[in-house]
Amino acid sequence: xxxxxxxxxxxxxxxxxxxxxxxxxxxxxxxxxxxxxxxxxxxxxxxxxxxxxxxxxxxxxxxxxxxxxxxxxxxxxxxxxxxxxxxxxxxxxxxxxxxxxxxxxxxxxxxxxxxxxxxxxxxxxxxxxxxxxxxxxxxxxxxxxxxxxxxxxxxxxxxxxxxxxxxxxxxxxxxxxxxxxxxxxxxxxxxxxxxxxxxxxxxxxxxxxxxxxxxxxxxxxxxxxxxxxxxxxxxxxxxxxxxxxxxxxxxxxxxxxxxxxxxxxxxxxxxx
Amino acid sequence: xxxxxxxxxxxxxxxxxxxxxxxxxxxxxxxxxxxxxxxxxxxxxxxxxxxxxxxxxxxxxxxxxxxxxxxxxxxxxxxxxxxxxxxxxxxxxxxxxxxxxxxxxxxxxxxxxxxxxxxxxxxxxxxxxxxxxxxxxxxxxxxxxxxxxxxxxxxxxxxxxxxxxxxxxxxxxxxxxxxxxxxxxxxxxxxxxxxxxxxxxxxxxxxxxxxxxxxxxxxxxxxxxxxxxxxxxxxxxxxxxxxxxxxxxxxxxxxxxxxxxxxxxxx
Numbered sequence: 001x002x003x004x005x006x007x008x009x010x011x012x013x014x015x016x017x018x019x020x021x022x023x024x025x026x027x028x029x030x031x032x033x034x035x036x037x038x039x040x041x042x043x044x045x046x047x048x049x050x051x052x053x054x055x056x057x058x059x060x061x062x063x064x065x066x067x068x069x070x071x072x073x074x075x076x077x078x079x080x081x082x083x084x085x086x087x088x089x090x091x092x093x094x095x096x097x098x099x100x101x102x103x104x105x106x107x108x109x110x111x112x113x114x115x116x117x118x119x120x121x122x123x124x125x126x127x128x129x130x131x132x133x134x135x136x137x138x139x140x141x142x143x144x145x146x147x148x149x150x151x152x153x154x155x156x157x158x159x160x161x162x163x164x165x166x167x168x169x170x171x172x173x174x175x176x177x178x179x180x181x182x183x184x185x186x187x188x189x190x191x192x193x194x195x196x197x198x199x200x201x202x203x204x205x206x207x208x209x210x211x212x213x214x215x216x217x218x219x220x221x222x223x224x225x226x227x228x229x230x231x232x233x234x235x236x237x238x239x240x241x242x243x244x245x246x247x248x249x250x251x252x253x254x255x256x257x258x259x260x261x262x263x264x265x266x267x268x269x270x271x272x
Numbered sequence: 273x274x275x276x277x278x279x280x281x282x283x284x285x286x287x288x289x290x291x292x293x294x295x296x297x298x299x300x301x302x303x304x305x306x307x308x309x310x311x312x313x314x315x316x317x318x319x320x321x322x323x324x325x326x327x328x329x330x331x332x333x334x335x336x337x338x339x340x341x342x343x344x345x346x347x348x349x350x351x352x353x354x355x356x357x358x359x360x361x362x363x364x365x366x367x368x369x370x371x372x373x374x375x376x377x378x379x380x381x382x383x384x385x386x387x388x389x390x391x392x393x394x395x396x397x398x399x400x401x402x403x404x405x406x407x408x409x410x411x412x413x414x415x416x417x418x419x420x421x422x423x424x425x426x427x428x429x430x431x432x433x434x435x436x437x438x439x440x441x442x443x444x445x446x447x448x449x450x451x452x453x454x455x456x457x458x459x460x461x462x463x464x465x466x467x468x469x470x471x472x473x474x475x476x477x478x479x480x481x482x483x484x485x486x487x488x489x490x491x492x493x494x495x496x497x498x499x500x501x502x503x504x505x506x507x508x509x510x511x512x513x514x515x516x517x518x519x520x521x522x523x524x525x526x527x528x529x530x531x532x533x534x535x536x537x538x539x
Contacts, residue, residue, distance in 0.1 A: 001301075001302065001305055001505065001508055002305055002306060003275050003276050003279045003280075003306050003512060004274075004275055004276050006275075006302075006508055006509055006512065007275035007278075007279065007509065007512075008275070029273075030273060030278070033273055033274055034274060034275055186535050187535075189497070189532055189535055190497050190532060190535040190536060190538050191538065193496075193497030193498045193499075193531070193532045193535075193538065194497065194498075194499065194538065194539065205521075229465075230461070230462055230465030230466070230523065230524075231465045231466075231468070231521065231523065232465070232466060235521040238273075239518075239520065239521045241273060241278060241518060242278050242279065242513050242516065242518025242519055243513065243518075243519070243522070245275060245278065246509055246510065246513045249275075249509070250509075251508070251509025251510070251512070251513075252509055252510070252529075253506050253509075254477075254498070254502040254503075254506040254529050254530070254531050255510075255528070255529050255530075256497065256498065256531060256532040256535075257497070257528075257530075257532045257534065257535040258527070258528040258529070258530075259528075260522075260525065260527055260528075261522070261524075261525045262519075262521050262522045262525070263521070263522075263524075263525075264465070264521045264522075264523060265461050265462060265465045265523040265524045267524065268458055268461055268462040268465075268523075268524040269462060271462050271463065271465065271466065272466065
C-alpha cells in the first residue's frame with residue numbers, strides 16, 4: 001500500500017494534551033501536516049497561543065484550549081469544546097507530564113541527597129503522581145466516553161523509558177508514576193479493545209524538550225545524557241513524528257496495549 | 273511533515289528474508305509499493321519467483337535470491353552481490369522463520385504427547401534453530417559489513433509474542449528460538465549503535481500466514497482482546513516506520529503488533 005494511504009489521518013480529529021511544546025507540539029504538527037483537525041491543550045496560556053499561531057500556518061483546522069490535566073472540570077470543558085467544533089474525536093495524545101528532576105545520583109555520578117528516597121517530601125511525591133499518573137487517568141476519563149460511543153479511536157499516552165528501567169539520574173517519584181501510567185495503558189487497552197478503541201504508549205528516552213524546568217537546556221546535562229546513550233546523542237522533538245503518526249493512523253490497526261520505546265538504545269545499557 | 277516524506281523508502285536497497293510468503297511478503301510489498309529496491313530471499317525458487325512476478329506487476333523494483341540461511345558463506349556471497357549490483361545496502365528484514373510443530377497442549381486444551389518436551393525430536397529442534405536463530409544470526413553477520421560501509425542502516429528482525437510470553441499451544445523449540453532472537457536484537461543494537469545501525473524487532477502476535485496452523489486461528493481469535501487475528505497487510509505500517517529515517521532514534525526495541533494478545537483475555 002502507498003504510504004499516503006496507509007498513514008492517512010486526513011479529516012480526523014485529534015486532541016493533544018501538553019500540546020504547546022516539546023513532544024506534544026511535534027505530534028500536533030505532524031497531524032496538522034497530514035490533514036487532521038487538531039486541538040492542542042496546555043495550561044500555559046501564552047505558550048498555547050504561540051503554538052496555536054504556529055500550527056495555524058500549517059492547517060486551517062486548528063484550535064487551542066487552556067486546560068489543566070489534573071482538573072476534571074477543566075478537561076471536561078476542553079473536550080466538550082472540541083466536540084462542539086469538530087463533532088467527533090478520533091485521536092487523543094495524552095502527553096502532558098511534569099519532569100522528574102534529579103535522581104539519587106547527580107549528573108557527575110555522585111550521590112544527590114535531595115534525590116534520596118528518605119528526603120523526598122510528601123508534597124513532591126504527590127505532585128509527581130498527580131502530574132504524571134492521575135493526569136492520564138483524568139484525560140482517559142474525559143476522552144473514552146466519546147470513543148466508546150463512536151466505537152473507534154486511537155489513544156496514545158506518552159510514558160518514558162524510565163517506566164521500563166531504573167534511572168540513576170531521574171527522580172524516583174517520576175519513575176514510579178510513569179510505570180503506573182505504562183501499566184494503566186495496558187489495562188485500559190484490554191478493556192477497550194472490543195470497542196475498537198486502541199490504547200498504546202510511546203516510551204521516549206532522552207529528548208531535548210523543556211520538561212523538568214528546562215534542565216535539558218544546560219549543555220552539560222545534554223552532554224551527560226548524550227554520552228550515556230548508545231547512539232551517542234539525544235533526540236529532537238521532531239523525531240517523535242514517525243512513531244506518533246504510525247500510532248494515530250490506521251497503519252497501526254492491529255497494535256494495542258503496546259509500549260513502543262524510542263530511546264536510541266538507552267534502555268539497553270551502555271557500550272563504548 | 274507529510275507521511276510520504278516521513279516514511280520515505282524510495283531507492284533504499286532492502287533485503288527481506290522469507291520474503292515470498294506471509295509477513296515477509298507483506299514487508300516486501302510495503303517496500304516495493306513505495307519504490308524501494310527490494311531483494312526477496314527465499315529457499316523456495318518457485319515461491320520467490322511468483323512473489324517477484326506479483327510485485328513487479330504492481331510496478332515494483334524487485335528481484336529474488338535463492339539462499340539457504342544455514343549457509344553463512346553463501347549468505348556472505350549473496351550480500352556482496354546485492355551490495356555491488358545495487359550500489360549498497362540500507363535495510364535488512366531478517367524475517368524468515370518456521371514453525372515447530374505442536375505445543376504441549378492441543379487446541380482442545382488436552383495434553384498433546386507429541387509436543388511434550390521429552391518427545392520433541394532432536395531433528396526438529398535443530399531444524400527450527402537453524403532457521404529461526406542461526407539463520408537470523410548469519411543473515412545479520414553477513415549484512416553488517418555492508419551496512420557499516422554505508423555509514424548506517426536498519427536491521428529488522430521478526431520475532432513473536434511467543435518470545436515474551438509462554439504459549440502452551442506453540443511448539444517449544446519455536447518459543448526458545450524467538451526468545452533468543454529477541455535478546456540477540458538487544459545485544460546487537462547495543463553493539464551496532466555507534467555505527468548508526470539500528471536493530472529492532474517486530475513482534476507479531478497471531479497473524480493469518482502460511483506458517484500458522486489453521487486449527488489455531490479460531491483459538492487465537494477467541495483469545496484476542498480484539499477478537500480477531502492479524503491480517504498480513506497490517507504489518508506494513510511498522511515495516512515502513514522501522515525501514516525509514518523516521519525511526520533513526522529507535523534501536524533495540526521490540527515493536528509488538530498483537531491485537532492486545534499479550535495483555536491477556538477480556539470478554
